[in-house]
Amino acid sequence: MSEPPILVLDGFSVRLPMGADRPHALDDVSLSIASNEILCIVGESGSGKSMMANAIMRLLPNEVAIERGRMMFDGRDLCAADAAEMREVRGAGIAMIFQEPMTALNPLRTVGDQIAEMFGIHTDLSRAEIDARVLALLEDVRIPNPKLTAKAYPHELSGGQRQRAMIAMALALDPRLLIADEPTTALDVTTQAQILKLIRDLQQRKKTAVLFITHDFGVVAEIADREIVMQHGRIVEQGTADAVLSHPSHPYTRQLIAAVPPLKAPPPRPLSSENILTVADVSKTYRTGGFLGRGARVTAAVKNATLNLPKGATLGIVGESGSGKSTLARCIVRLIDPDAGAILLRDKDWAQMKRDDVRRETRHIQMVFQDPFASLNPRRKAAELVAQGPIVHGTPRAKAIAEARELFALVGLDPSAGDRFPHEFSGGQRQRIGLARALALKPDVLIADEPVSALDVSVQAQVLRLLGELRERLGLSIVFITHDLRVAAQVCDLVAVMKEGEIVEHGLVADVFGRPQHPYTKALIAAVPGGEFTAQHEAAVS
Amino acid sequence: MDAVKRYFRSPAAVIGLVLLLVVIAMAVGAGHLYPRDPLALAGRPLLWPFTNPRFPLGTDNSGRDIAAQIFYGARISLLIGGVATAIAVAIGTLIGAFAGYYGGWIDNVLMRITEAFQTLPNFVLLLVLVAVFGSTLTTVTIAIGVVSWPAPARLTRAEFLSLRNREFVQAGRTLGMKDLQLILGEILPNALPPVIVYASVVMALSILLESALAFLRLSDPNVASWGNLIGLGRDVLRVQWYVSAIPGIAILVTVLAVSLVGQGLNDALNPRLKSR
Numbered sequence: 001m002s003e004p005p006i007l008v009l010d011g012f013s014v015r016l017p018m019g020a021d022r023p024h025a026l027d028d029v030s031l032s033i034a035s036n037e038i039l040c041i042v043g044e045s046g047s048g049k050s051m052m053a054n055a056i057m058r059l060l061p062n063e064v065a066i067e068r069g070r071m072m073f074d075g076r077d078l079c080a081a082d083a084a085e086m087r088e089v090r091g092a093g094i095a096m097i098f099q100e101p102m103t104a105l106n107p108l109r110t111v112g113d114q115i116a117e118m119f120g121i122h123t124d125l126s127r128a129e130i131d132a133r134v135l136a137l138l139e140d141v142r143i144p145n146p147k148l149t150a151k152a153y154p155h156e157l158s159g160g161q162r163q164r165a166m167i168a169m170a171l172a173l174d175p176r177l178l179i180a181d182e183p184t185t186a187l188d189v190t191t192q193a194q195i196l197k198l199i200r201d202l203q204q205r206k207k208t209a210v211l212f213i214t215h216d217f218g219v220v221a222e223i224a225d226r227e228i229v230m231q232h233g234r235i236v237e238q239g240t241a242d243a244v245l246s247h248p249s250h251p252y253t254r255q256l257i258a259a260v261p262p263l264k265a266p267p268p269r270p271l272s273s274e275n276i277l278t279v280a281d282v283s284k285t286y287r288t289g290g291f292l293g294r295g296a297r298v299t300a301a302v303k304n305a306t307l308n309l310p311k312g313a314t315l316g317i318v319g320e321s322g323s324g325k326s327t328l329a330r331c332i333v334r335l336i337d338p339d340a341g342a343i344l345l346r347d348k349d350w351a352q353m354k355r356d357d358v359r360r361e362t363r364h365i366q367m368v369f370q371d372p373f374a375s376l377n378p379r380r381k382a383a384e385l386v387a388q389g390p391i392v393h394g395t396p397r398a399k400a401i402a403e404a405r406e407l408f409a410l411v412g413l414d415p416s417a418g419d420r421f422p423h424e425f426s427g428g429q430r431q432r433i434g435l436a437r438a439l440a441l442k443p444d445v446l447i448a449d450e451p452v453s454a455l456d457v458s459v460q461a462q463v464l465r466l467l468g469e470l471r472e473r474l475g476l477s478i479v480f481i482t483h484d485l486r487v488a489a490q491v492c493d494l495v496a497v498m499k500e501g502e503i504v505e506h507g508l509v510a511d512v513f514g515r516p517q518h519p520y521t522k523a524l525i526a527a528v529p530g531g532e533f534t535a536q537h538e539a540a541v542s
Numbered sequence: 543m544d545a546v547k548r549y550f551r552s553p554a555a556v557i558g559l560v561l562l563l564v565v566i567a568m569a570v571g572a573g574h575l576y577p578r579d580p581l582a583l584a585g586r587p588l589l590w591p592f593t594n595p596r597f598p599l600g601t602d603n604s605g606r607d608i609a610a611q612i613f614y615g616a617r618i619s620l621l622i623g624g625v626a627t628a629i630a631v632a633i634g635t636l637i638g639a640f641a642g643y644y645g646g647w648i649d650n651v652l653m654r655i656t657e658a659f660q661t662l663p664n665f666v667l668l669l670v671l672v673a674v675f676g677s678t679l680t681t682v683t684i685a686i687g688v689v690s691w692p693a694p695a696r697l698t699r700a701e702f703l704s705l706r707n708r709e710f711v712q713a714g715r716t717l718g719m720k721d722l723q724l725i726l727g728e729i730l731p732n733a734l735p736p737v738i739v740y741a742s743v744v745m746a747l748s749i750l751l752e753s754a755l756a757f758l759r760l761s762d763p764n765v766a767s768w769g770n771l772i773g774l775g776r777d778v779l780r781v782q783w784y785v786s787a788i789p790g791i792a793i794l795v796t797v798l799a800v801s802l803v804g805q806g807l808n809d810a811l812n813p814r815l816k817s818r
Contacts, residue, residue, distance in 0.1 A: 333716050362718040375709035379731045389717035437713065 012069030112150025221530030282341030316492030383418025428459035555806020561799035629687025634694025642702025701733035742804025
């Protein structure tokens, strides 16, 4: 490392308030970042990585305090800086980009206006000069049509464009250090690949130091020069990206890397020739606005989707956000009424069924939801949540609760957990409760809508393993919706790729991912971050 | 349990609760302390407070014991406040829940009705109801409840609108629950905390509405209520101002207590809002 360090943390500790799950958010953290390097901080949720970003910006919540240590930036200790000094440093010296660009931008002001504000606060440039700079910045981050974009409001831009605008804003004053807190987590893979490349390019051109916080080892492989692995607020391992990724020394790092699912599909399983679920030509169109049928905005969420699910198989539906995969899933369980087509399950056409019949038949097809926090009613105990379904379908309450406790053991939870409320469980445990709830009705088909995308990699691996075991044991057939191709490759026998409401390609996982035919599938596979790392990782796993 | 702890951490909320308990104690103890009819003539009219130990708060213009009326008035105020609030919140949550859950034309119809009620000043509506149905304690209480439901209805509707598309509600639907089960069992318990908090506002307003009616001598004259006493005191306001002032203070204290308790409940039930 020839460049001098820009930011040095030395024995840095941040104390959490009493009653938190551990005494320190950050415990004795020492690190340094040189200019012109990208340092990735990797860790699972709760490892303190975001707290680190906020601590460097001195934007900690009131009840959390820096306990000891030094934080040297540009020759001064930021721990000792007063509010006025920090205001100078923020934006001009250290800039930050966030995970969710929609909430980080002010919805009532144009993008150009918000970038211009950076210059307004920190410089004495004239209005014309500022406008010119804003345009130049927007060109730098390669936003199509910068002049129009500057006049656009945040909601008029796509997620990727908003993140580009955020980056433009962060880089406005040529900061020496850029902190990026999971900047691509909320984006689709293809957009993520573009943003990662953009950050890389800008960093090299401007010689900025970048502190990049992420949970995704693929992203690390893509972008990092050096990386730091954090667990429970401590640094467990650091080194150059190559060294840590290919020869991890700490067991925690090894465990994390092993939990990253490879993109290569395991050998195919024999599939039943009998289809349990057939979806034929299902369409769903949304109409918004308009008057008496005229001038309405028409969005085709699902167009003529046709799928077959063999008995005992897992069918993956992959696609980016807005591709209609969740709408299709909700059509199948009739949370949404499809406009056209047929959904055949147990010789009945679900698409044509009346509401009352759907209510009766619904125990044959159950759903697991994405968000482990929103999908459980916070005011019911876990056992009650699981027992609800059987109770609705006529099982006596005491028997249903007893069965629920048995199910807890099946999904790997302690049966005594039934008396606790959802908020007393971790994300992975909640997802197990959601799974138990769906299984309580002994369904033939399980629809899983992004069941692991809100979970950390290691927890994700456990839940996927559980899903695989249950499939074998209970003879379940599963429709698995995900945006993550790696996860799809691991759990699915068949896969369908959706784009703008249409299924563009489907077939066996090994065929679709191994020899993609459609250009969109190829683009998706190319965009999975950390291509080389993935290849090595696959070699190591197989 | 956390909510209880948070509640007692706020001094204002504790003071409110103590005041409210005092008012409740007055209502409960009225019969013991003053076994006689509070509206019976007790002594010389218009005795100033603290002049005669038999009448610590003096007597009103017909010679009735003000202290006794204050104690019995606490009963009436709490009764009207409680029952009218229960009526208003019941109607409001029912209408709000259906409007918010079903949306579409049901929402449109119910909300237009709510707006019709809201555009009329509710005191005017109350006057009309009392004029038509008479001014017994029962009709007055029901009338106050009937004019106070639009705000809880709107609040409940807003909560339902945000909750009905949550995944746990969808999960309930995929389990085969009926609409009523979803509304009452799944969504309502999650929608209630802000409505409970707002109920304290409705209660304070109900007490004030009854006093205002009584001040216009349109409330039930056969019960000892604070409003009636203020109404009587109107005639001697310039000289014997205490006849109106004492029940006025009682109303002030009660409404303050209810508001403080409501604020405390709000902070206890929505802890995240408080720390902002």
